[in-house]
Amino acid sequence: MSDETEAPDESLLRLGAAHGILPDYWGHDGTLHQVSAATLVDVLAAMGVDASSPERIELAIAHVEDMPWRRTLPPVIVLRQGRHAHVPVHVKHGDPVQAWLELDPESGGGRREVTQADVVIDPRTVDGRLIGRATFTLPTDLPLGWHELHASGPSADARCAVVVTPERLELPEPLREGRAWGFMTQLYSVRSRASWGIGDLADLAEIAWLSARTCGADFLLVNPLHAAEPVDPMTPSPYLPTSRRFVNPLYIRVEDVRETAYLSAADRALVEWSAEPAIALDTDTGPIDRDTAWNAKRAALEVVHAAPRSAARQAELDEYRELEGQGLEDFGLWCALAERYAGRDWPAAARDASSELVARARVELRDRIDFYTWLQWVADQQLGAAHRSALEGGMTIGIMHDLAVGVHPEGADVWALADVLARGATVGAPPDMYNQRGQNWSQPPWLPDELARAAYKPYRDMLRSVLRHAGALRVDHIIGLFRLWWIPAGAEPSQGAYVRYDHEALIGILALEAHRAGAVVIGEDLGVFEPWVRDYLTERGILGTSILWFEKDHDGKPLAPELYRRLALATVTTHDLPPTAGYLADEHVLLRDRLGLLDEPVEVVRQAARAEREAMLVVLRERGLVGADPSEREVVEALHRLIVQTPAVLLGVSLADAVGERRTQNQPGTDREYPNWKVPLADGAGQLVLVEDLFHHARLRSLVAALDVSLRPQQPDQA
Known part of the structure; x- marks a missing residue:
């Protein structure tokens, strides 16, 4: 079966179907693509199923058909109330x-x-x-x-x-008849003069309170705050974490840890010395330097960790460790091992969480495990304080967290949850109009059968931790709870196949944990979706996402705002596009051309972008939102006033749009070719915008004022 174009035979298709592998898929161009036999064999291998010969295939079919009869009870039953x-x-x-x-x-x-x-x-x-x-x-x-x-x-x-x-995740009372709006931000990019080179959880609390109190915002959506490596180099992408369950301690504000206030003069000096190189970065216009910031914070936090805690504080820490249980202890051990083997290959035994070497390390590295579990407790406390600050400022929802699709292939979750994650495949996306070569996100997927065998507890534990201090949760690429594009190791993104998941179980558990947390759930539903998926999510009370530039009618024209869904978060842009000012200037075309990511001539793509922009301007003029020759600021504000005309229950405004930023945070399809996730917040003139100045920024105030006018109920003579 080495021929990559050979079609699978009936028995291979039968085995693939038994494991949820789809034999074909519809591309973005409307063409039906057949999955090759070689791809099916490789995807099955990544699931631990040997399909290397006809005899092995028949044996595997018999095994999967007998498996339910070997179990007294199913591993888990998920049903609606x-x-x-x-x-x-x-x-x-x-x-x-x-x-x-x-x-x-x-x-x-x-x-x-x-x-x-x-x-x-x-x-x-x-x-x-x-x-x-x-x-x-x-x-x-x-x-x-x-x-x-x-x-x-x-x-x-x-x-x-x-x-x-729950049969349905109900909206909170304020949203059942009304609506809410809020800012969206990449937290690391928004620094204050007290940050250590990167936006942190104290900045999050400040932004949330100020956006509520001075602008009337109801929520603040932030990038995933998931854990990264504990040693440099730290992966910059918040969407490629080492763990989705735990938090990146890079976001801790050292001065806000209670014990910092009671340090001796000598220890306080150590903290201040550690801070100097990082704080100097707050006004640096260059790419964000996570490694310098983290090395400084880690040194300071080690001093604070060594300081004595009161009896009550120690009891709180002990309760937190008991609450998070073995998962937290394993995460702390992985961090300690990552330190031990920093800069070199891990021994094979260290990569096996059940090995004798790891058991010895759990004893030998007790102090470092204590440090890393303490960091999680501190981060959890500061996250809680940020969410409370948002609500005390007047937000109806508070902090909206973001859940990444998956994790780093060599990270803590893969190490600790090896039984439920595939090792021989990664997830991504087939070719589409924005990424014409497809995408490989380098993240190992859940193994559907093994996740069910674990009664979905790894998934549940992750959700509980993320939702603990959240008024809402945005789930990136929520179609991944229905199906994921598996790419066998070493294959091109186009040489993959979709694998189905038990969406009734995954969505149901998501709804249950969100219900218990009192949180709204938004599923990012861009891309190729079967119509029934959106209907199903609506039925379960999961909101969708509507990005202005992607909403089209059957003729490919901008969709009339009145036709948008109500159960959605409507925004003008998203983090994978340039801010709106940049998009209007064709930055998305110029950047992809400069990086060699276009399969079509740049003039063809530029002409398509120009036509898209002109079609949108026609809509704005027809609705009286702009004049004949609007400025960039007027167009940006008009686009936001346009999404206000939708029935969407949630409206999101990018902080980058609010200050006139033009540079994109992330260019899909690149790794080191562009400083992804490293761009500090600046305005259209390239001037940094710090938290202290953010809500005095003229352009932000103008955009908020435009929204305020649009959000007011119309008077009878204005209807």
Whole structure:
């Protein structure tokens, strides 16, 4: 099967389907593309399934078909509240079995009996044994939560998780009839004079409170704050973290750690000396230097960590460690190992979290584990303070966090969760109009079957940590909870295949954890989507995203704002495009041409961009939002006033747009060719905009004023 164009035969297609691999897909150009046999074999291999010969394929098919009968209970059952559900229980044919539920303590606890249904299924011979199937019916009045189903009998002693999820994630009261708006920012790029070279959690609290109190904003969307490497070089992309569950301590404000105030004079001097090279970067117009900032902060935080804590503070730390459990301890150990092996290859045994070497390291590196778990507690406290500051300032939602698609292939999550993440494939996207060669995000995907076997607990634990101090959560590339584009190791992005996930389980658990946190969920739903997916998300109460430049009607013209969805976050731009001022100046075309990312002649692409811009200007003129010859500022404000005319329940305004920034934060399809995720916030003249000056900036004030006029209810004579 070495021919990369050879079509798969029926048995290979059958095996692929059993593991959720789609044999074909529709491209952005409307063409149906067939997945080759070689790709199917490689994707199956990444799942741990050997399909290297016809004999192996038949063996694998038999194995996957017998697997449910080998289990007394399914590994997990996820259902919507109030829905009917049958559960298969497999025992030796003829043996009796009983079942009951232990209810989630957070939902009140208790025990519920489960009755057997009158369903007859023929027994099946598996591994030389005749296995029978009994069917039990779960009660329809189960409360939301994580319950546990037990089965007991002569040949049965098993349990499995039963997750009852909301039928629909309801909007908070202020959004059921009204709407809300807020700023969107890449936090690291917005510095203050007290930052250590990078925007931090104290800056987040300041921006949130000021945007609420002075501008009337209801939320502040920030980039993913997930953990990065604990040693340099630190990966700049917030969308390629080492862990999605934990926070990058780079964002900690050292001076806001309580123990810093009680340091001795000598220790305080050490902190101040550490700060000097980093604080000097606050007014540097060059690319953001995460490594200098982190090295300075780590040195200072080590001094603060060594200082004594009060009994109450120590108790809070102990409670936090107990709450986060083994996952936090494993993360701390990975960080300590990353320090130990910094700058060199890890021994093979160190990459195996279950090895004897790692067990010894857990003892030998106890002090460093304590340091890194303490950092997470400090970051968690400062995140909580930022969210409280947002709400105290008057926001109805508060901090809106962002959840990345995946993690770094050599990061903490891959190390600790090796059983549920694929090693022989990465995720990305097939070719599209903006990335004509496709994309490889270098992130290993969840293994669907193994994630279910783990009862989705790694996914749940991640969501709980991210949602703890959030009024809303934006899920990047939410289609990844339905399907992901798997690229076998060493293959081109175009040589991949889509793998389906149990979206009912993943979306349901997301809705459950958001419900418990009281948070709104927004799914970034750009790209190629089947229409039913958006309908399904709407049904479950998950908002979508509407980017002005991407919303088109059937003729390819800008979609009338009245036709936008209500359940959406509507914005003019996104972090993968230049700010609007740059987009209007064709920066997205010029940059891709300069970096060699265009497959078409630059003049063709430029002409298409010019036509897109002119079509939008026609809409603005027709609606009286601009005159005949508008300035750049007037066009930017008019575009934002246009999205106000949509019914979208949430409206987002980029801080970069608000100050007139022209440079993009990220150019997809590049790694080192462009300073992705390193651009400090500046205005159209290239002048840095610090937090202290942000809400006095004339252009920001003008844009907020334009929004204020547009958001006011129309008077009868204005209708």
